[in-house]
Amino acid sequence: xxxxxxxxxxxxxxxxxxxxxxxxxxxxxxxxxxxxxxxxxxxxxxxxxxxxxxxxxxxxxxxxxxxxxxxxxxxxxxxxxxxxxxxxxxxxxxxxxxxxxxxxxxxxxxxxxxxxxxxxxxxxxxxxxxxxxxxxxxxxxxxxxxxxxxxxxxxxxxxxxxxxxxxxxxxxxxxxxxxxxxxxxxxxxxxxxxxxxxxxxxxxxxxxxxxxxxxxxxxxxxxxxxxxxxxxxxxxxxxxxxxxxxxxxxxxxxxxxxxxxxxxxxxxxxxxxxxxxxxxxxxxxxxxxxxxxxxxxxxxxxxxxxxxxxxxxxxxxxxxxxxxxxxxxxxxxxxx
Amino acid sequence: xxxxxxxxxxxxxxxxxxxxxxxxxxxxxxxxxxxxxxxxxxxxxxxxxxxxxxxxxxxxxxxxxxxxxxxxxxxxxxxxxxxxxxxxxxxxxxxxxxxxxxxxxxxxxxxxxxxxxxxxxxxxxxxxxxxxxxxxxxxxxxxxxxxxxxxxxxxxxxxxxxxxxxxxxxxxxxxxxxxxxxxxxxxxxxxxxxxxxxxxxxxxxxxxxxxxxxxxxxxxxxxxxxxxxxxxxxxxxxxxxxxxxxxxxxxxxxxxxxxxxxxxxxxxxxxxxxxxxxxxxxxxxxxxxxxxxxxxxxxxxxxxxxxxxxxxxxxxxxxxxxxxxxxxxxxxxxxx
DNA sequence: ATGAAAGCGCTAACAA
DNA sequence: TTGTTAGCGCTTTCAT
Numbered sequence: 001x002x003x004x005x006x007x008x009x010x011x012x013x014x015x016x017x018x019x020x021x022x023x024x025x026x027x028x029x030x031x032x033x034x035x036x037x038x039x040x041x042x043x044x045x046x047x048x049x050x051x052x053x054x055x056x057x058x059x060x061x062x063x064x065x066x067x068x069x070x071x072x073x074x075x076x077x078x079x080x081x082x083x084x085x086x087x088x089x090x091x092x093x094x095x096x097x098x099x100x101x102x103x104x105x106x107x108x109x110x111x112x113x114x115x116x117x118x119x120x121x122x123x124x125x126x127x128x129x130x131x132x133x134x135x136x137x138x139x140x141x142x143x144x145x146x147x148x149x150x151x152x153x154x155x156x157x158x159x160x161x162x163x164x165x166x167x168x169x170x171x172x173x174x175x176x177x178x179x180x181x182x183x184x185x186x187x188x189x190x191x192x193x194x195x196x197x198x199x200x201x202x203x204x205x206x207x208x209x210x211x212x213x214x215x216x217x218x219x220x221x222x223x224x225x226x227x228x229x230x231x232x233x234x235x236x237x238x239x240x241x242x243x244x245x246x247x248x249x250x251x252x253x254x255x256x257x258x259x260x261x262x263x264x265x266x267x268x269x270x271x272x273x274x275x276x277x278x279x280x281x282x283x284x285x286x287x288x289x290x291x292x293x294x295x296x297x298x299x300x301x302x303x304x305x306x307x308x309x310x311x312x313x314x315x316x317x318x319x320x321x322x323x324x325x326x327x328x329x330x331x332x333x334x335x336x
Numbered sequence: 337x338x339x340x341x342x343x344x345x346x347x348x349x350x351x352x353x354x355x356x357x358x359x360x361x362x363x364x365x366x367x368x369x370x371x372x373x374x375x376x377x378x379x380x381x382x383x384x385x386x387x388x389x390x391x392x393x394x395x396x397x398x399x400x401x402x403x404x405x406x407x408x409x410x411x412x413x414x415x416x417x418x419x420x421x422x423x424x425x426x427x428x429x430x431x432x433x434x435x436x437x438x439x440x441x442x443x444x445x446x447x448x449x450x451x452x453x454x455x456x457x458x459x460x461x462x463x464x465x466x467x468x469x470x471x472x473x474x475x476x477x478x479x480x481x482x483x484x485x486x487x488x489x490x491x492x493x494x495x496x497x498x499x500x501x502x503x504x505x506x507x508x509x510x511x512x513x514x515x516x517x518x519x520x521x522x523x524x525x526x527x528x529x530x531x532x533x534x535x536x537x538x539x540x541x542x543x544x545x546x547x548x549x550x551x552x553x554x555x556x557x558x559x560x561x562x563x564x565x566x567x568x569x570x571x572x573x574x575x576x577x578x579x580x581x582x583x584x585x586x587x588x589x590x591x592x593x594x595x596x597x598x599x600x601x602x603x604x605x606x607x608x609x610x611x612x613x614x615x616x617x618x619x620x621x622x623x624x625x626x627x628x629x630x631x632x633x634x635x636x637x638x639x640x641x642x643x644x645x646x647x648x649x650x651x652x653x654x655x656x657x658x659x660x661x662x663x664x665x666x667x668x669x670x671x672x
Numbered sequence: 673a674t675g676a677a678a679g680c681g682c683t684a685a686c687a688a
Numbered sequence: 689t690t691g692t693t694a695g696c697g698c699t700t701t702c703a704t
Contacts, residue, residue: 012697023675028699035700038673058458059398060697063680068395070438070458078427081615084420091414091441095451100458101439102406105427115431122394122406122436253619278615279417283589285621348681359691364683371684374689396681399696678701687692 011054020048031056070100071306072123074116074132077107080250081278082295083129086151089299090127097307099124106132113137120146125306127151128159131194147309149302154195155319160305162320164293166196166275167203169324173245173273173291174207174215177332182243182271185215186234188227188255189247193219197247200275204245216241220251227254235262235270242270243332249274249281252288256331267333277327286330294322347390355384367392406436407642408459410452410468413443416586417614418631419465422487425635426463433643435460442468449473456482461642463487464495467530483645485638490531491655496641498656500629502532502611503539505660509581509609509627510543510551513668518579518607521551522570524563524591525583529555533583536611540581552577556587563590571598571606578606579668585610585617588624592667603669613663622666630658 017024022041029035030045037045048054062068071094075083091101104119106112116133120126125147128138139157142148148159155161177185185208191198201217208215220230230251231244235258244259246252252274256266264270267286274281274290281288301320308314353360358377365371366381373381384390398404407430411419427437440455442448452469456462461483464474475493478484484495491497513521521544527534537553544551556566563586570577571594580595582588588610592602600606603622610617610626617624637656644650 014697024698025676025700026674029674032699036673041673055453055457057399057697059395059404060680061699062395063393063399063682063696064698064700066680066699078420078424081417081420084414084417084423087420087423087439088414088441091439092444095440095445100455103423103427103437103439104431105424108428109431117391119436121391250615253615256619279586279589280614280616280619283592283616283620350681360682361684361692362690365690368683372689377689393681396696397683399680399698400682400684402683402696673704675704676702678699680698680700682696683694684696685692685694688690 011052013054013056013060015052016045016048016054019052020044068122068124069098070102070123071303071310072102072104072119072126073302074104074106074119074126074128076105076130076132078103078105082276085295086129086299086302089296089301090303091299093300093303094307097303099303099307117141125149125310127302127306128153130196147306149306149309151298151302152196155317158317160309160318162298162302162305163322164298164324165321166199166291166293166324169291169326170200170203171207172326173289174204175210176207176326176328177243177245177271177273178208178211178213180271180332182332183213184239184241185213185243185245186241187215187217187245187247188220188230188234188251189217190219190221191217194247200247215245220247222248222250224250224254224257227251228258229254231255231258231272232261235259235264240270244270244272246272246274249276249278249288249290252290252331253280253284256284256288267330271332273332281327281329284331286333289329289332290327292325292327294324297322347388349390349392349396351388352381352384352390355388356380404458404460405434406438406459407639407646408438408440408455408462409638410440410442410455410462410464412441412466412468414439414441418612421631422465422635422638425632425637426639427635429636429639430643433639435639435643453477461485461646463638463642464489466532483642485642485645487634487638488532491653494653496645496654498634498638498641499658500634500660501657502535502627502629502660505627505662506536506539507543508662509625510540511546512543512662512664513579513581513607513609514544514547514549516607516668518668519549520575520577521549521579521581522577523551523553523581523583524556524566524570524587525553526555526557527553530583536583551581556583558584558586560586560590560593563587564594565590567591567594567608568597571595571600576606580606580608582608582610585612585614585624585626588626588667589616589620592620592624603666607668609668617663617665620667622669625665625668626663628661628663630660633658 013024017027030037030042127149129151135156142158150161189197191201277290277292281290349360353363366373366378463485465487478494486497525533527537613626613628617626
């Protein structure tokens with residue numbers, strides 16, 4: 001069946017050229033502004049484009065111009081409020097810069113490396129969040145000239161990097177707890193599994209160290225159920241901690257549940273803190289003391305930094321660290 | 337500069353063919369399985385592919401095969417936990433089906449229609465969430481043969497549709513409140529602005545109607561600040577409502593704040609309910625009575641339904657409605 | 673300023 | 689079973 005002439009997908013640059021009575025090269029020039037075109041000709045071309053409802057084929061453009069007009073972003077996982085905010089900032093800025101956004105979540109995927117490599121073939125640049133692929137893959141990608149920005153992950157190869165500075169907030173949190181008289185501090189999280197957590201753990205330890213306190217660390221996954229389980233074990237143990245410093249808000253919210261179950265008053269009998277300031281942190285009772293990260297800005301900045309590389313406006317690596325804020329609420333209320 | 341032979345982006349099907357000592361068509365056949373190839377030849381080709389690190393150019397494939405191997409998804413907005421979950425389910429299923437995912441957020445965009453039309457040129461199918469573009473755009477898109485699935489939006493044109501059935505849950509909610517003795521019910525939300533809200537409003541009214549109760553409705557935006565503001569006005573008014581039925585959880589959480597500010601006990605002096613069951617609903621105190629939607633399933637189903645159309649496995653429209661669950665918690669606790 | 677024509681990397685007839 | 693070749697729709701020299 002022949003496509004209807006009104007089907008925009010069937011209108012090619014040849015149709016426009018014929019209609020305007022010019023060559024296809026002129027249509028291309030008039031549309032992209034890549035070379036001078038007389039005003040009269042341009043007007044004819046634009047008229048034809050409008051009449052025919054012409055929109056350039058993306059594949060054709062991409063093949064000829066060797067560009068994709070698209071950015072990728074790779075998440076370890078898409079659940080939770082954290083990543084949605086990053087994506088929001090990223091998409092907003094990327095599309096303002098004229099680039100489409102392809103998303104990929106590696107979580108639960110059989111072969112993340114291959115997926116990322118495939119994605120790399122259809123974008124002009126890539127943003128990688130956290131621990132999504134091994135370093136050598138990133139080095140490979142950048143070595144072949146693909147612009148890559150890593151977010152919330154240590155610098156690697158020639159890739160740009162953007163992170164939230166958790167160290168100072170973690171130190172402040174440690175000092176705050178020590179200043180309020182908490183002494184037996186337990187950190188819930190797995191520093192060896194994530195550089196982010198490692199940084200938080202280090203900062204908290206340093207902050208407490210100034211007051212001569214040595215916290216303990218207990219491995220914990222990044223979810224509520226794990227938080228409840230680990231906290232319950234800790235609170236039932238021999239040396240009951242008087243403060244639980246959790247690697248993120250989900251763990252902390254789970255810990256609150258555990259504390260309530262054994263009849264402890266959060267903020268009075270035991271302090272509990274989180275990290276991220278998700279919506280639930282504000283609405284929990286007692287409200288959760290936590291650390292706010294500029295997630296949307298993180299995403300937006302990633303899009304900007306990537307664009308500079310893609311357009312060639314910058315060739316030297318850029319490494320940014322954004323400030324975070326300690327948000328003190330009731331869950332770490334004064335010690336009895 | 338000549339690209340290094342090790343740069344995978346520079347390896348074409350010609351290089352592979354030369355290396356394997358076969359024609360490019362044979363390489364294509366061996367890789368796609370589109371036609372029989374002898375085992376010996378296939379082995380040679382695969383060896384060459386591995387040695388050269390060949391990966392087909394997406395643009396080339398796309399242009400020649402007239403396919404994109406990509407799906408689009410258009411959100412009104414990406415903030416809030418709701419959309420992240422839908423996207424998660426969508427991405428997971430789409431990529432399992434071998435399709436990349438392009439995201440577009442129309443919120444705060446100057447020209448959503450044009451953005452969606454552009455997106456439509458680089459995907460094989462599109463999922464549209466809620467009120468992102470006018471009906472006529474969808475009709476146009478489907479008329480030209482582009483598979484479209486609308487989610488959380490009334491059926492339109494030839495597009496498939498997927499929704500969560502809010503009506504029965506809303507009725508149940510209305511009956512539940514009436515059964516617990518609440519009489520002066522205020523609905524917070526704007527039915528005329530969203531079909532979803534209209535459905536919830538209708539269901540609540542029907543549920544209450546069975547008990548001879550006529551609720552009021554007050555327009556309200558979908559965010560916490562608006563919820564607080566509108567609820568504060570309502571609670572300070574002459575005929576103070578004894579139950580606030582909110583169009584979503586954000587509004588409800590904002591309303592809880594307003595109630596606390598004027599010294600009302602939520603769940604005792606005033607019932608408050610939400611919609612969506614976001615994480616914060618569970619952790620709020622009192623915990624929020626709300627309605628849970630299968631958001632992840634919504635996204636996954638959208639990907640599946642879309643794929644059926646794209647692959648041509650189905651040509652007749654499909655309209656799905658997923659069940660929702662009323663989740664009763666303490667915020668609507670028994671009336672005094 | 674403009675047109676003709678040569679690719680971009682791939683798929684799919686068409687031959688052999 | 690395989691190779692040859694003609695496009696797919698566009699950008700970009702190269703002439704004019």
